[in-house]
Amino acid sequence: MxxxxxxxxxxxxxxxxxxxxxxxxxxxxxxxxxxxxxxxxxxxQPWGANPMAGKRTTAESFGSGRGVAMVPRVKGSSKAGFVPQAIGGRKAHPPRVNTIYHEKxxxxxxxxxxxxxxxxxxxxxxxxxxxxxxxxxxxxxxxxxxxxxxxxxxxxxxxxxxxxxxxxxxxxxxxxxxxxxxxxxxxxxxxxxxxxxxxxxxxxxxxxxxxxxxxxxxxxxxxxxxxxxxxxxxxxxxxxxxxxxxxxxxxxxxxxxxx
The missing domain is CATH 3.40.1370.10 (Ribosomal protein L4/L1)
Incomplete structure (x- = not known):
């Protein structure tokens, strides 16, 4: 060279x-x-949340007649889960990717x-x-x-x-x-x-x-x-x-x- x-x-x-x-x-x-x-x-390239984000939980509602809100509760506790207003819950309207722009x-x-x-x-x-x-x-x-x-x-x-x-x-x-x-x-x-x-x-x-x-x-x-x-x-x-x-x-x- x-x-x-x-x-x-x-x-x-x-x-x-x-x-x-x-x-x-x-x-x-x-x-x-x-x-x-x-x-x-x-x-x-826009990004989107994982479709299962905030939904991987055992939370289920106690049902009516318990004197508490009917939001889903994590099994074994009274902690709320899954719903958007709960800590660690899903997002109400997460960003979604409709178009793939990135050319790899x-x-x-x-x-x-x-x-x-x-x-x-x-x-x-x-x-x-x-x-x-x-x-x-x-x-x-x-x-x-x-x-x-x-x-x-x-x-x-x-x-x-x-x-x-x-x-x-x-x-x-x-x-x-x-x-x-x-x-x-x-x-x-x-x-x-x-x-x-x-x-x-x-x-x-x-x-x-x-x-x-x-x-x-x-x-x-x-x-x-x-x-x-x-x-x-x-x-x-x-x-x-x-x-x-x-x-x-x-x-x-x-x-x-x-x-």
């Missing part, structure tokens, strides 16, 4: 590192799309999608096709020293992003922020912001605090990376900044069983 440069926070080449074999995975937009849609539909994918398929999406971050043509500003970048994927993980303020990260040459893409995301149409404006999601660079770190030692105020920028630890972060809207090739430790950990993550 080819070697690529590792840059300091000032944008200077300090080291070289060999990319793991995951970056040689074939580009599979069909599999990536399925994995992203699965992730999206999982969030909107197999584990191997999801792993393949992540591997393919990671490999797509090393294709400069795909990254540019997504609209990212990569003209001033000497290479993709862009790999930075682990010191980036410790930066905790937006002021510091702004200067670092300028030195690294990715500030143009952040400004693109900021200028592309638009007010949505429809009722979503009334529900806490007024603006739509284009996706900017994704920062993948080995360990978050403060960088999430430092980068969260920059438009379109997201930070994720390498163990939590997924297809939707790498390919927002099912379109692979997101501009991705890796720290050196994240690249080293990628070699042992998302191993594909090809048997």
């Amino acid at each position: 080819a070697k690529v440069n590792v840059y300091s926070l000032k944008g200077e080449v300090t080291d070289e590192i060999e990319l793991p074999e995951i970056f040689e995975e074939a580009y599979r937009p069909d599999v990536i799309k399925r994995a992203v849609i699965s992730s999206q539909t999982a969030r909107i 994918v197999n584990k191997k398929e999801r792993v393949l999608a992540i591997r393919s999406a990671i490999a797509a971050t090393a294709d400069k043509d795909l990254v540019a096709e997504r609209g990212h500003k990569v003209e001033d970048l000497e290479q993709v994927p862009f790999i930075v020293d682990d010191e980036l993980e410790t930066i905790k303020t937006a002021k510091e990260t702004r200067e670092i992003f300028k030195d690294l040459g990715i500030m143009d893409d952040i400004l693109r995301a900021k200028k592309g922020r638009k007010i949505k149409s429809g009722k979503g404006k009334l529900r806490g999601r007024k603006y739509r912001t284009p996706k900017g660079p994704l920062v993948v770190v080995g360990n978050d030692r403060g960088i999430k605090l430092g980068a969260r105020n920059h438009a379109g920028v997201e930070v994720v630890e390498v163990e939590n990376i997924n297809a939707e972060l790498l390919a927002p809207g099912t379109h692979a090739g997101r501009l991705t900044i890796y720290t050196k430790s994240a690249i080293e950990k990628l070699a042992d993550l998302f191993q594909q069983n090809r048997s």
Whole structure:
């Protein structure tokens, strides 16, 4: 596998590192799309209560003429059960699932999608096709020293992003922020912001605090990376900044069983 440069926070080449074999995975937009849609539909899938919730009890009513309410009582005691007004009883109108939205994918398929999406971050043509500003970048994927993980303020990260040459893409995301149409404006999601660079770190030692105020920028630890972060809207090739430790950990993550 080819070697690529590792840059300091000032944008200077300090080291070289060999990319793991995951970056040689074939580009599979069909599999990536399925994995992203699965992730999206999982969030909107409504849930329902178990039909037997609150009904697994020995409770029966004493009947009339006992001088007590005729609610079911747990056998051997006077404790009420089963009915909605009893502690531990059933719900009067539990939520029910009428439509299944979640599109499930197999584990191997999801792993393949992540591997393919990671490999797509090393294709400069795909990254540019997504609209990212990569003209001033000497290479993709862009790999930075682990010191980036410790930066905790937006002021510091702004200067670092300028030195690294990715500030143009952040400004693109900021200028592309638009007010949505429809009722979503009334529900806490007024603006739509284009996706900017994704920062993948080995360990978050403060960088999430430092980068969260920059438009379109997201930070994720390498163990939590997924297809939707790498390919927002099912379109692979997101501009991705890796720290050196994240690249080293990628070699042992998302191993594909090809048997």
